[in-house]
Amino acid sequence: MTNVTELWVKRDKLRETRVVESDQKPLEDGQIRVAIDKMGLTANNVSYAVSGDAIGYWKYFPAEGEWGKVPAWAMADVVESRSDAISEGERLYGFFPMASEVILQPGRTSDDFFMDEAPHRAELPALYNQYRRTRGEPEFLHSLENERCLLFPLFITSFVLYDYLIDNAFFGAKQVIIGSVSSKTGFGLAHLLKNDLEVSQKVVGLTSVGNVKFVESLGCCDQIVTYGDEDEIDASLPSAWVDMSGDGPLTSKLHRLLGDNMVESCIVGATHWEAERKREKNLPGVSPTFFFAPGHIAKRDAEWGAGEIWRRGSEAGAEIAKSVSDQITVERISGANEVAAIWREMLENNVSPNRGIMIAI
Numbered sequence: 001m002t003n004v005t006e007l008w009v010k011r012d013k014l015r016e017t018r019v020v021e022s023d024q025k026p027l028e029d030g031q032i033r034v035a036i037d038k039m040g041l042t043a044n045n046v047s048y049a050v051s052g053d054a055i056g057y058w059k060y061f062p063a064e065g066e067w068g069k070v071p072a073w074a075m076a077d078v079v080e081s082r083s084d085a086i087s088e089g090e091r092l093y094g095f096f097p098m099a100s101e102v103i104l105q106p107g108r109t110s111d112d113f114f115m116d117e118a119p120h121r122a123e124l125p126a127l128y129n130q131y132r133r134t135r136g137e138p139e140f141l142h143s144l145e146n147e148r149c150l151l152f153p154l155f156i157t158s159f160v161l162y163d164y165l166i167d168n169a170f171f172g173a174k175q176v177i178i179g180s181v182s183s184k185t186g187f188g189l190a191h192l193l194k195n196d197l198e199v200s201q202k203v204v205g206l207t208s209v210g211n212v213k214f215v216e217s218l219g220c221c222d223q224i225v226t227y228g229d230e231d232e233i234d235a236s237l238p239s240a241w242v243d244m245s246g247d248g249p250l251t252s253k254l255h256r257l258l259g260d261n262m263v264e265s266c267i268v269g270a271t272h273w274e275a276e277r278k279r280e281k282n283l284p285g286v287s288p289t290f291f292f293a294p295g296h297i298a299k300r301d302a303e304w305g306a307g308e309i310w311r312r313g314s315e316a317g318a319e320i321a322k323s324v325s326d327q328i329t330v331e332r333i334s335g336a337n338e339v340a341a342i343w344r345e346m347l348e349n350n351v352s353p354n355r356g357i358m359i360a361i
Helices: 043-050 140-143 145-150 151-166 184-194 209-218 248-261 294-302 307-326 336-347
Strands: 003-010 015-021 032-041 071-081 090-096 102-103 108-110 113-116 130-135 175-179 202-208 223-226 240-242 262-267 329-332 353-359
Touching: 003 336, 003 353, 015 043, 015 145, 032 090, 032 108, 032 145, 032 175, 032 336, 043 071, 043 151, 043 336, 071 145, 090 145, 108 336, 140 307, 145 151, 145 307, 145 353, 151 184, 151 240, 151 294, 151 307, 175 184, 175 248, 184 202, 184 209, 184 307, 202 209, 209 223, 209 307, 223 294, 240 248, 248 262, 262 294
Parallel strands: 175 202, 175 240, 202 223, 240 262, 329 353
Antiparallel strands: 003 015, 032 071, 032 102, 032 353, 071 090, 090 130, 108 113, 113 130
8 A cells, every 4th residue: 555645844843844654545435536746835835834723724634733734735636536526637736735645525616626625624715625627727827837836826815915905995005015025925916016007106125135136136116125224114105014024023113113104004924934923012003914815815706706816816926927937946855854854944034035946745
């Protein structure tokens, strides 16, 4: 019987990992066995782990006790099927654990996707339960597998944030300040804002000194500010703060700097995952809130029709990916121990933003 290999991470001590080997489980009626071919590893996966208990990311692929399986966006192949709707040999794209394989339970199905309807996933955000069937998708996507794993989920989040700001008329802001703008979600949002001729808001990117050249090469910001130099931001302008870093003291500092001109403050990611999460109480300006992308997607699904915002976001993601492809070098890392090592490098913030890490367990 074939072994299944998984990489588990201790949920409250993310540097601690464990390689778990087990025998394949037999399929039940309606289930499919999926071999995970390659997945993207980015700071987004760190954010999934940091917010895994609060948002429920650990629940998609449960482990045991204090351990969890970090989810990632990946390409995979159906290698065994007891489903009437999904055949062996199909290529899939979607949300998978860091593992060599996983068992899924297809439910509602169309030509280009199906929904996993395993009971333990029923109450979780449906966005992550959808798996794309590549044979039913447009041809141009077939040559963009690496980009789909590394960039599309992040750029779709960028698009959702962009649409959220537009939908709310930027809350009256005249500038958008993006924390950790070197992150893919960060520069994706900056790119969309900067390249929309109808957006007049100033785009300000916050980043570390070491990432300034990379951000400059993208040409997506009107102003780049390094951490520690936040006073360079024009505090006289009504501002929307979109934070990919999850750095509580940074958010507090910006609220004090901008005062009542902080008209929107949304926390998206946690690239500064070890930074203090807590913010000061009773900060001036609007209260900071956690941005939950599936919530805005559900709103647009109701207004535009199911899946339309995902389609628009995918198209936008493809365009952004093309524009930055020469700035990102794709690397493939295989083997559970090797993946554990690059995971720790990601946690230490030692992976340059111009590296596109594709992993396989």
